[in-house]
Amino acid sequence: MQKPGASGTDGGTSKADLDVRAHHQKVQIRLAVASDPATPPEILEAMATDPSRTVRRALAARTDAPGKVLRALAQDPDLKARQSLVKNPSCPSGVLITLVEDPHWSVRWSLPDHPAADADVRRAICQSADEDLRGLLAEQDGLDEETNSVLAADPSPNVRAGLAAHTDDPDILAALITDADPKVRVGATQNPITTTKQHRLLSNDKFATVRKAAITSGKLPYDELQRLAHDRSVDVRWCLAIWPTTPETVLRVLAEDPHPHVVAPARARLGENT
8 A cells, every 4th residue: 555645656755855756857756745645735835836737737626725725726827727626625715706707618617516606606606797607606506695686687688587497586586577588587487486377477478489488387277278279479389289298179279270380280299180
């Protein structure tokens, strides 16, 4: 069994020995020091600027790395080092806040799922210019009241739509169901906490895209499906005709629809010749 600090190379584990090896010309030896649990914090801190990206990546992945090391690596020019950092479950929230402005999407988009993404990190994400990052946050479960409120007022309808589809706050959902943008109301049709009454409201929306989404929720009462079989929009009636849970009695109405694009799938579902 290898002793700590050995890692297949010669050298001791005293602070002096580790310090000498941390400045060794061979990357393999410096990497062994960066990965060694016996290496003291001050040596790890000095290695945060090691010329080898392989060494810095190893430091970024250490769950016991000092905060000073992780803060330094948040500005590292090597993408994989920063990716290792954001995957590190011990990365503190203060470092995560710095990474909100990371130049690469793969680092930024990992932040909402991080176990240390606390209220301060979420607040920083809400203020980010990255719409996709805000959207990923909006799709998280169990958001706090402040984050929910800020995202519900986000300037991007895509972010609000994501929140509408995922929020577990009934008051936030109720507000988003009346959002001016149909994308947001479409999102609300997919939320598992949307009530039958709210689904009825959405199935009567003035936009066909919302009414179609209400059909795909699978939560509409039978009487609403009957009414939608006579909807003014061909697309809505077509959606109802192809949807796998549409009752046979509704399909029979659609099979007599004036538009062939509705009749064909309805009769196919009924097993009739077109």
